[in-house]
Amino acid sequence: MEDVYAVLNKKAALDVTSQQSVSVTKVLDPEIDLGTLLCFDSNDFDTQQLRSNQEAYLTNETRNNVQLLINKLFELPLKNEDGYMYVDLPEPRYNLPREKPLPTPKPLTKWQKFAIEKGIKKTPKPKATWDEILQKWIPAYGYKKAAADKEKDWILEVPGNAADPNVDLFAQKREAKKERVAKNEYQRLRNIAASRKIKVPAVGLPPLEGTLHSNQLKTAVDVAKISTASVGKFQPKLSKEVISTKKNIPGLKKEKIPAKSMQEEKSSSLQILESINNKKPKFNLEKAANKAIHAEEVERAREKKEGGGKKKGGRSRSKGSFKRPTANTGKRLGKQKGGRKRR
Known part of the structure; x- marks a missing residue:
């Protein structure tokens, strides 16, 4: 019996030592925000334990910090409602960053x-x-x-002041x-x-088919100005005329590129050469396979054409070997009733 009691006591002692305590002590108390359920531990890591057994050490530290957070939660006053126990979390002290910006409110109609x-x-x-x-x-x-x-x-009653009672x-x-x-x-x-920020005409009617938009009229004026022999250089201007700043007006000459120094020209040429060399040729496997199959089919058709299209191993026949029908062996049909047969 003594051996049985010794084994049971030893097992109970092992169970007690395996259960970790709910009281955790640290050199510096972690900063806990119950509003967002955050725990900031500013204590230094034990480098020796971290190098020897990193996974177990980090798991133990995480467990201790979570235990401290749970201990703080149990310090809050409990409330009972309909047989359910709950606590009210205080206001958060930290504003957690959002992954995406706040949605913009829709404009009111x-x-x-x-x-x-x-x-x-x-x-x-x-x-x-x-x-x-x-x-x-x-x-x-x-x-x-x-x-x-x-x-x-x-x-319906006709009003007395009606212009036309009918x-x-x-x-x-x-x-x-x-x-x-x-x-x-x-x-x-x-x-x-x-x-949706769509521009609509102020008048309730849409523009007619023949009318042009103001932007189209401005473009037409700009094109008409540069349609002279001097490309609009000596064209007279009005007193309150707005000069167009468009660069893509049809008919305008391209601006000349200013002269570059030898060093700038050399660097630009080297950049072009480097961009060409960096481009890797793209190999299209499907296109190459189709090309090879097409070449084989063309070669096979050419060989077949040169061979005359004769089947190998077939029996050759001459023109006279075929039997022709003999004359005067058939019966002539009599006159048929019902008229001539149409084809």
Whole structure:
């Protein structure tokens, strides 16, 4: 029995020594930021242990720093809610850098700016409203809404100040609705263009087919000026004329390259030579294989043509060896009924 107790005590002692303590002591206390769960250890490494067993030493140091961070977390006041225990982390002291910049906010549309200025808040629209005239619930959209409008407005009163009492008020109402829908659609497209920074004409109509843009007119003026024999050198200029700075106007002469010194010319030539030498020739394996196959096919076709196209091992026949049909051995058909056969 003594041997059994000795073995159990030895095993218990080994278990105690294998379990590391939760209390960690260091020369310099690490700096801990609980808001971001960071631990900065400014202690020096033990170079001897680091060289002898690097993996085990770094693992032990990491474990100790994590243990210190967990000890600090357990010092925070616990809170209980619905049977769950939690702690509130303090405000972080370090701002962690982002991998990508902050996303830029989308520009507000014209309606959004107007709603902010007027304090208009978006409220969900009801799907059905109560109509006092029909005494029933009418949907906000759909075929039932249109049927209810026809049922409600089956008669329209002609206003007393109407210029023409014989005007079709129903058609006038339909046209007004179409104009409202078109105006809303036009405003929606303008908002999309403004959010995407697309330039739209100030007038609601697009330019005609024959009209040119202002940039095209400026280019045409510049081309017309340099169309003289002196390439526009002696062309008179207007008092408030803006001189074009474009270099790619058709007809302009290229600027002459200024003269270089011998050293500059030598260095530029050496750079060109070096760039040519550095270029490695590209070998296209597929193209080379196709070229070799094509050459073999051409050679095979040439040999076949020179050989006369005769099959090897075949039996040669002369012209007279073929049997020809003999005459006066067939039967002549009589007259057929039904007319001549068309081919």
